[in-house]
Amino acid sequence: MSLRDKKIIISATLAVLLLIVFLGGYWTLEKEGLTLIVKGEEIKVHSFKNSIKEVLLENNIEYDDDDEISPSVDTKLEDYMTIKVVDVNVKQLTEYEDIEYETKIIEDNNLEKGKTKIEQDGENGKKELSYKLTYHDGELVDKALVSEAISKDVVDKVVKKGIKEEVIVASRGESSRSGNGMKVVATAYAGDGITSTGTVPKWGTIAVDPSVIPYGTKVYIPQFGMTFVAEDCGGAIKGNKIDIFMGSESEAYSWGRRTIDIVIN
Structure with a gap:
């Protein structure tokens, strides 16, 4: 090669x-x-x-x-x-929500029972909500609440409800009698002694809770058709209770315990 x-x-x-x-x-x-x-x-x-x-x-x-x-x-x-x-995009969004008002009921002893009076109209408030929106390739994948604030305060509705009882009853010697009525539990007592106000008890004397019915108050009892005087008190007489002085123990025992209407004059 x-x-x-x-x-x-x-x-x-x-x-x-x-x-x-x-x-x-x-x-x-x-x-x-x-x-x-x-x-x-x-x-x-x-x-x-x-x-x-x-x-x-x-x-x-x-x-x-x-x-x-x-x-x-x-x-x-x-x-x-x-x-x-x-592709990740982040946006901000603000929304508003109503805050519903509440209705508050206030008892009013100057307004007759069964009647109501609107003292203040209610008005809804508003809440401002800020959100962070996250999009992946144009699709929403997350909505996160960032903050919230009250943009308008709520005004509650206030309604007065009457609790005053007006009682008109027939009486002896008079065509009618009016005053503040109330329902009480009435018991009866008898005996000798001196009342808490220093008087001698008699038919027409009642024992009361002085924090409810002050001493000296005249109380009309429709069941008897006469006016009694609050002159006495008792350890068991608390709240809406009265004790009616009777002429004898048998009368007091016969009376027992009853729920009655009275009118405070």
Whole structure:
């Protein structure tokens, strides 16, 4: 074999080796089967880049610090990798809610029982609610309450309810008698002694709770058709109770315990 032929064979061999090295490097550096998911759409690519950040730049994929990228942008690129870019937007929203007023009932002893009077009209208040809205690829994924404040105060409705009882009853020698009526539990007593006000008890004397019916008050009892005087008290006479002095113990025993109407004049 001549020297010239040898040179030709060596050159051809070197060329083949260089081609093999080149192709091997090409296949090694190129990342195949890459999938980019951007705004829900899949894009198939291949790249010679080394990181996710570089392949996104290579394919003109824009993103900002709020966006979510997985794996992270600094991750080394590998074959058949799926890279997802989620466009994240944050917005503010303000809403208003009504605060319903309450109705407060106040008893009024200057207003006749069964009657009502609106003292103050009610008015709803308003509450201001601030929300943070988070969108992923245009879809709302979170609505978080950031703050709330009263923008308008509630005005409660106030209604007065009458509790005053007006009683008109027939009486002896008079066509009618009026005053403040009330219902009481009445018992009876008898015997000798002195009342709490220093008088001698007689028919027409009643024992009372002075905090409810003061001493000296004239009390008309329709059942007897006469007016009694509050002159005495007793340990068991508390609240809406009275004790009527009777002429004898048998009368007191016969009376027992009854619920009656009285009129305080």
